[in-house]
Amino acid sequence: MNAAATTVRRLPAPVRAVARRLPRFPASIAFATGLNLTLRRKFPAEVLDRLEGHTFAIVVEDAGVELLFRVRGHRFVPVATAAEPVLRFRAVAWDYAALAAREADPDTLFFNRRLLVEGDTEIALLVKNTLDTIDIPRTRGLLKRAMRAVGPAAR
Amino acid sequence: MDQAVAPPAQAVRRMKLVCPAGTPPALRIAVDNGADDVYLGFKDETNARNFAGLNFDDKSLREGIDYAHRHGSQVLVALNTYPQPSTWRKWQAAVDRAADLGVDAIIVADAGLLAYAARTHPGLRLHLSVQGSATSHEAINFYHERFGIKRAVLPRVLSVEQAEKAISRTPVEIEVFGFGSLSIMVEGRCALSSYATGESPNTHGGCSPAKAIRWQQSPRGLESRLGGVLIDRFGEQDHPGYPTLCRGRFVVNGDTYYPFEEPTSLNTLELLPRLQAMGVAAIKIEGRQRSPVYVETVTRVWREALDDCAREPQRFRVKPAWQEALAGISEGHQCTLGAYHRPWK
Numbered sequence: 001m002n003a004a005a006t007t008v009r010r011l012p013a014p015v016r017a018v019a020r021r022l023p024r025f026p027a028s029i030a031f032a033t034g035l036n037l038t039l040r041r042k043f044p045a046e047v048l049d050r051l052e053g054h055t056f057a058i059v060v061e062d063a064g065v066e067l068l069f070r071v072r073g074h075r076f077v078p079v080a081t082a083a084e085p086v087l088r089f090r091a092v093a094w095d096y097a098a099l100a101a102r103e104a105d106p107d108t109l110f111f112n113r114r115l116l117v118e119g120d121t122e123i124a125l126l127v128k129n130t131l132d133t134i135d136i137p138r139t140r141g142l143l144k145r146a147m148r149a150v151g152p153a154a155r
Numbered sequence: 156m157d158q159a160v161a162p163p164a165q166a167v168r169r170m171k172l173v174c175p176a177g178t179p180p181a182l183r184i185a186v187d188n189g190a191d192d193v194y195l196g197f198k199d200e201t202n203a204r205n206f207a208g209l210n211f212d213d214k215s216l217r218e219g220i221d222y223a224h225r226h227g228s229q230v231l232v233a234l235n236t237y238p239q240p241s242t243w244r245k246w247q248a249a250v251d252r253a254a255d256l257g258v259d260a261i262i263v264a265d266a267g268l269l270a271y272a273a274r275t276h277p278g279l280r281l282h283l284s285v286q287g288s289a290t291s292h293e294a295i296n297f298y299h300e301r302f303g304i305k306r307a308v309l310p311r312v313l314s315v316e317q318a319e320k321a322i323s324r325t326p327v328e329i330e331v332f333g334f335g336s337l338s339i340m341v342e343g344r345c346a347l348s349s350y351a352t353g354e355s356p357n358t359h360g361g362c363s364p365a366k367a368i369r370w371q372q373s374p375r376g377l378e379s380r381l382g383g384v385l386i387d388r389f390g391e392q393d394h395p396g397y398p399t400l401c402r403g404r405f406v407v408n409g410d411t412y413y414p415f416e417e418p419t420s421l422n423t424l425e426l427l428p429r430l431q432a433m434g435v436a437a438i439k440i441e442g443r444q445r446s447p448v449y450v451e452t453v454t455r456v457w458r459e460a461l462d463d464c465a466r467e468p469q470r471f472r473v474k475p476a477w478q479e480a481l482a483g484i485s486e487g488h489q490c491t492l493g494a495y496h497r498p499w500k
Contacts, residue, residue: 047208105448108484111394118372122207122365129208132446133178 008114009094009151010062019063028078031058032069035076042134048074050126054086055079062092087119087127094147101143169465170430171437173231173330174454177209181443181450182219186228188451189458193223194231194262195443196360200242201249202233203286204443205360216256229259233443235284236360237265237343247271254279262308263287264343264357269302282330283307286343286357290317292324299327306330308439310342311421314497319433328436333423334453335441336486337493338362339416340401347400351382363399370398394418396486422481422490424460428468449484456480 011019040048051071058067068079091099095114098104106128109115117124174190176182185193196202198210211219220230232253238246246268253261254276261279263269264286272279285308289295298304306328309318322329340347349355352367369380377389379398386403389395396402396418404413421441423430430438438461440453456477464471482490 050207102446102448105446105452105484107445107449107486111396111486113377113389113391113394116372116377117370121368121370125209125365126207128446129177129206132180133208135180 025080028067031067032076032078047130055082057085057088059090060093090116101140173437173439175443177443179215180447184447184451185454186223186226188454192229196233200360203235231260232258233262235264235286237357273302288343292321295325295327312494315495322434330437333438337421351384419489419491420485421493424473427464428471
């Protein structure tokens with residue numbers, strides 16, 4: 001457990017090269033769709049109320065991708081551009097996956113400068129703590145299996 | 156009150172492991188990995204980890220108590236901040252809620268709240284919070300005589316010798332901190348952060364309230380600010396810690412350094428045989444604000460260590476794998492024995 005804290009694993013070079021060429025907005029659409037399918041119904045209504053209207057940026061550093069979405073009407077909606085997101089997260093794809101799979105501790109990644117968070121700290125804590133309350137065992141199980149399968153290639 | 160009291164019977168038994176839970180998954184993980192007690196708080200300023208999205212409502216607490224009891228663990232509710240005259244009823248209601256939900260004990264700092272709990276819920280077990288700042292056997296015995304507290308949590312400012320002296324002169328179970336972020340101040344009395352935030356941690360439930368914190372990447376490094384005050388600036392190789400004033404890096408007489416304490420974590424694994432021999436009843440793990448992954452790691456390591464120590468204290472050795480696991484989740488990537496190793500008496 002928490003092996004993600006010790007070794008930085010980056011996407012293999014060919015994957016990085018392809019990812020950097022992909023159009024950005026479709027990636028945000030796919031990401032927002034995934035959020036709606038896995039997390040939207042798990043988020044308490046009062047949390048979604050608090051996030052309403054705010055734009056978030058997820059920067060996947062090794063893929064060279066910035067995923068942008070906004071919370072609107074209790075849904076995650078992709079956006080093409082955002083001048084000033086309320087929060088911007090920066091990490092590599094492996095660390096995001098490890099966080100989602102509950103294989104890594106977010107504070108540890110933060111202490112290690114592997115998870116950077118810029119913006120409204122109160123909303124960041126709300127998001128982090130809400131994600132910690134959410135049980136999605138099937139999704140996490142799939143993620144863990146996927147990480148084990150691709151782990152050797154992610155160096 | 157000053158004469159020696161024989162150590163309580165539980166002094167010779169194995170020490171209990173008291174683990175933090177900020178969320179229901181953390182509670183279940185603590186229980187699954189061998190916590191004897193799990194401590195938590197309500198979703199408001201009645202506890203000292205009042206952070207957005209953290210803590211328990213009545214439904215999740217009821218389910219958590221049920222889960223813990225089915226697996227042989229106990230649930231303790233921290234009501235360890237100080238009510239004010241205008242907020243008294245909220246704290247009073249929190250005591251009633253905890254009692255009605257069937258918690259195994261409440262952890263309280265305020266004498267008025269202890270008096271209310273003892274009077275209104277005589278069957279409810281009371282623990283004195285570290286926020287109560289009882290640093291001597293006289294203070295602990297006062298709370299015992301007046302309110303019938305069964306356990307007291309010692310502040311992290313005592314040396315081993317001081318803790319041993321307190322334990323030997325009180326019939327109250329003593330709980331000490333074993334691992335986690337370190338407070339160097341006298342807990343429950345420290346108002347340092349209020350100078351930057353306008354809020355006291357002892358009444359609002361947060362040492363560095365999130366709304367006052369700002370992280371910003373500047374050309375000179377990653378900066379953390381609390382209420383606009385620059386707490387620290389981290390270079391590429393630095394490991395940031397939680398932005399609290401007592402762990403800030405400041406310019407003092409032209410030198411830039413940590414005048415109070417560097418970001419660091421307490422880790423007392425190597426002291427376990429001594430703590431057990433002294434009659435410590437329970438070891439507390441800090442970190443209700445941390446993730447289920449942290450709770451899993453720290454509970455698993457400390458369960459194994461406490462079991463090893465109880466089995467053969469003379470042969471107890473700290474395993475490198477334990478230290479490695481704990482160092483990986485520690486704030487500041489440094490561990491210390493804190494005040495336990497201080498020479499002061």
